Amino acid sequence: MTTTAAPARTLPRFGGFNPAMIGLELRRMARNRRTVIFTFIMPAVFFLLFGTSGDYKTERLGDGNVTGYILVSMAVYGAMLATTSGGAMVSIERAAGWSRQLRLTPLRPIAYIAVKLALAMIIGAVSVGVVFVVGAFSGAQLPASAWVFCGLLAWACALVFAAFGLFMGYLLPSENVMQILGPVLAVLSFAGGLFVPLDQFGSTFAAIAKFTPVYGVGEIARYPLTHDGNLGLAVLNVVLWTALFAAGAMWRFRRATARV
């Protein structure tokens, strides 16, 4: 009899987390017209609609103009939408049974989450980039350092919404989870002072607003421009909401992987 040498079988490194998978996932996302419109085009359009009136371009604010201020807010909004939808992809994939299929590969569940987070942050960066490029050609004025740091902070702080998206993705096993989360994010953006500055609210509402999850991100992202507001409170806000959403996502994730 003959025996063929069995190929050596090894496990992939990093539990299966790898750039090639992220590349394929990005390609798939770019194919989804709704994702592209909502995460890349809509925030830029909102900026053009709400941030580029003549007054805003001439009115100074911090080291830039009001258009620049609104630009940063819309970049935060874009990053938020992008990271949330990135995280919420798990919902669609669970509904399709894809998560179960992935369990038949060496990809470890935690590596799957890492891929989704990386993906969320990549499209978050693209969304911020698109808004900023549109802003640069539409009259937004920011000091050079603010272009860099506002952008980076808007992007980095959107991690809280990647965690939010994951949590909701595991919580809501729906094919169109973003149809629920889109309006939720819009409401949170109003409540967090992203669309309308908090000082235009009544004092009670403004006080409540500081406890909502969008408030901290907006304050931090605009700080390099405004050098204004309570940065400590904003950081606390982001840290606590990130911890809460991450804990929620972990809780649902454990239940999901236990049951498949």
Place this chain on the structure above:
Amino acid sequence: MTLTTALDTAAVDLSGVVKRYGAVTAVDGVSLCIRPGEVVALLGPNGAGKTTTVDMLLGLQQPDRGTVEVYGRAPHDAVALGLVSAVMQTGGLLKDYTVEETVRLTAVLFGKPRTAVGQAIERAGLTDVAGRLVGKCSGGQQQRLRFAMALLPDPELLILDEPTTGMDVAGRHEFWSAIRDDARRGRTVIFATHYLEEADAYADRVVFVRRGRIVADGTAAEVKALASGRTVRATLPGAVEADLAAIAGVDRAEVRGDTVFLHGNDSDGIARHLLTRTAARDLEITSRNLEDAFLALTADEEPPK
């Protein structure tokens, strides 16, 4: 010459496996050993526990009692190493990937080179539709895509769970010819099915499952033997089973009240004996086919005492 351990280790070793969902016992004490290279059909009606058994083999479910080993390892480890892969019944595909991308993603996860992608696509007969979005593929094409994905790690054991459900006749035929070509290379194959003809045509060994238990286990030939022969039924008060079994040509005798059932190949001889040597009346001769054997073994009512 030394044999590799793979030849000594059972491909699958289930021992006293029990799986419950609340009050329902889906798998009720299954012990099963499958040798490398066997092509085994898990045959049974819907709800017999086939899918639960398959899930446990793949580490998707944990048994409540008993042990499951695949090539001497915990199922989940065997899956991660690519020793075992599966074609599942439904779902499990993303509509907005193309066929080629889906296979490529699987290759990436298993650390296989790009060349393996083309090979798997070709062997699953998907070359023509490689660039098509999965959502635009027919059920049969999607199932062959699952097959291509399952082939990528070059598994020792391939598990198919109701692989042809929802396929038309042509799709079913194409799917099985792809599987049959593949099994010739010596892969161990376990497939769950409730199609009798599939078990008969493609399996070396058939394991009948009913209500979470194995009720019969034998070669395909033995399965056919179960199906051969005829049954002579007659009314014969006071009959004793041992006497009836002693009649020439009777393989098996049953007495249920005043009715006797005699199974055997020479039904004419049995009938002649009953009519001439006993007080039997109301004779009826029926032939048993594979379907009857299947129904008898897997029917959902309690077997006669």
